Amino acid sequence: MRRTSLRRLAALALSAVTLVGGLVAVQAPAAAVPAGFDHTIYWNNVLLKTYRAVGGPPTVLSRAGAMMHLAMYDASASLSSGPTYLARVAPVPNFSYDVDMNVDMAAFKVLQSVFPSRDFTADYQGSRVYPPVGSPGPEGWSTSVGEGAAQNMINARANDRSTVNTGYTPGTTAGQWRPTEPNTVAASPNWGRVTPFALTSGSQFRPSLPGGFTDITRMLTSSEYAAQVRDVRELGAATGSTRTTDQTQAAFFWANDLDGTYKPPGQLFAHTQIIAKAKGTPTIKLFALVAMAMADAAIAAWDAKYETTIDLWRPDTAIEEPQSDGNAATTPNAAWQPLSTAADGSHFSPNFPAYISGHATFAGAWAGIMKRFYGTDAVTFTATTEDPKAVGVQRTFTSFSAAANENALSRLWLGVHYRWDADAGLATGDAVANRVFGTYLR
Known part of the structure; x- marks a missing residue:
């Protein structure tokens, strides 16, 4: 030998x-x-x-x-x-x-x-x-x-379908997602079909379609859709927004979209480290639960993004394009740009559909595990980031849910998500956490 x-x-x-x-x-x-x-x-x-x-x-x-x-x-x-x-x-x-x-x-x-x-x-x-x-x-x-x-x-995990690379055909009609940045393609369009670690399938906790509507035409012509677009148009604009200074800081604090950062799951792992160290927590089970919940949160979120009848377009497309959505309460603005900022200073949206928010789903899953593991939501901690637009920024929270809620809403302030993306993501993530914590490693 x-x-x-x-x-x-x-x-x-x-x-x-x-x-x-x-x-x-x-x-x-x-x-x-x-x-x-x-x-x-x-x-x-x-x-x-x-x-x-x-x-x-x-x-x-x-x-x-x-x-x-x-x-x-x-x-x-x-x-x-x-x-x-x-x-x-x-x-x-x-x-x-x-x-x-x-x-x-x-x-x-x-x-x-x-x-x-x-x-x-x-x-x-x-x-x-x-x-x-x-x-x-x-x-x-x-x-x-x-x-x-x-x-x-x-x-x-050898045959969990994570390597399936079937192509994705972007939508061309109002409401349907299509890439908004040059030379980009849909990211992970088949991920909702990956075998989960704890869920029975990626669709186990699939939320209703945006706003509870049954088809895209009813959604686009509704007053609720107009309110969703108006909300992000005002709060998420790169210039001329109604955001507060604190909301702008939070928007970048939670972003970590760019390569070179530890990305959204990495930020939540880093926060888990901060809390575990402060509380002297045995770590191996905690990190296993957090990791499993976040992996299944991704599968659940990407199922909602790509596997339903509405692959919802991003706010920049909804606001910028002169294409009619049939709603008199929405007016196109070709000059509108989201706050979200690339390394070269340009503004961008992530290259996958809006509904539901991946950040919010990760956050809901993370907070769901943390509050169940510690037996309380009321844990105060100071969190960190690696986003290049928030270098050195720290933010303090008095509960896991408060951090998760801000994480979810930060995507609205960044101009890349609607409010219903955040709400549905948080709920889906918590459902994933409940399944993970209640079923595994017990």
């Missing part, structure tokens, strides 16, 4: 590690792991670093987060009495098992599989700076449980 040697560089502990088909023998004396070194948060930061590097839509990124954190959870639970998400992985006799070693291996193997163009070896070595505490068994230490948990996850 071929042996591969890894040298782990560490100031406090230099150890030779031999990997043999997942069985690891550590020959160095044990050194205490610093109290501040949390393996779940370490790998979550590796994940966020990867989000910044690879970019892309939040759909694909949220799936990666769920795969990694659930595999880590299963590696840990397989070495304890806790319930697993997938099958429990049995330890190999005569080997010793350190939970952190196996959690690290699970994260490493999943990330290698999901992002094959990236090398996570240095990240794995960084996680193994401190050797396990205790004495190894007759055959040494093993990471076979972590490898098994990772492989279970990789196998389970």
Whole structure:
């Protein structure tokens, strides 16, 4: 059997590690792991670093987060009495098992599989700076449980339809979505059909069509639609809006749409870190639940975006185009632009339909898990962002729901969503969280 040697560089502990088909023998004396070194948060930061590097839509990124954190959870639970998400992985006799070693291996193997163009070896070595505490068994230490948990996850998601790339034909009539930016195509048009992690299908919690209307003509000619358009036209304009200064700050604070940021799921992971650290929370289950809920929130949101009879156009199209929607209360304004700003200073809308809001659905799912996990919604925390238009900005909230509500409404203030996109997204996200928390890892 071929042996591969890894040298782990560490100031406090230099150890030779031999990997043999997942069985690891550590020959160095044990050194205490610093109290501040949390393996779940370490790998979550590796994940966020990867989000910044690879970019892309939040759909694909949220799936990666769920795969990694659930595999880590299963590696840990397989070495304890806790319930697993997938099958429990049995330890190999005569080997010793350190939970952190196996959690690290699970994260490493999943990330290698999901992002094959990236090398996570240095990240794995960084996680193994401190050797396990205790004495190894007759055959040494093993990471076979972590490898098994990772492989279970990789196998389970192998045919989840996440790679389906059937093309999308944009609408040409009033109300139907079409790209508003040059040289762009619909992002993740098949994501609503991806196999969820917890839901029975992407449509399990599908909301009613916008405003509860049964067809697009009734919607477009309604007074409610006119009010929705007027709302975003006034609050979300790049210039001449009725936004407050605080609403403008919040709009950019929650955006994180641009590649190079940690994207919307990454921002909510970062907020989970802030809260878990402040409260001294055991992290592995919390992050697994948050990750699973956000992954299914993406599937549910993209089902509503693409799989119904109304793939709703973005506000900029509704406001700018001189095309008649049949509603006398809406007047086209070709000069209108959303506040949303690209790196080059131009204004843009994300390249997928408006209803429902992905940000709002992620936020509803995140807040839903957090308040159920902590047993209260009333937790005060100070949140951060990576959006280039809100560098250094921090915002403080007195509850998870307050943060989620602002996140959802920020899309209206940014000019890229209607209010009903936000409302339906929050409700859908909370339904996803209720399913995840009430059914899994219990």
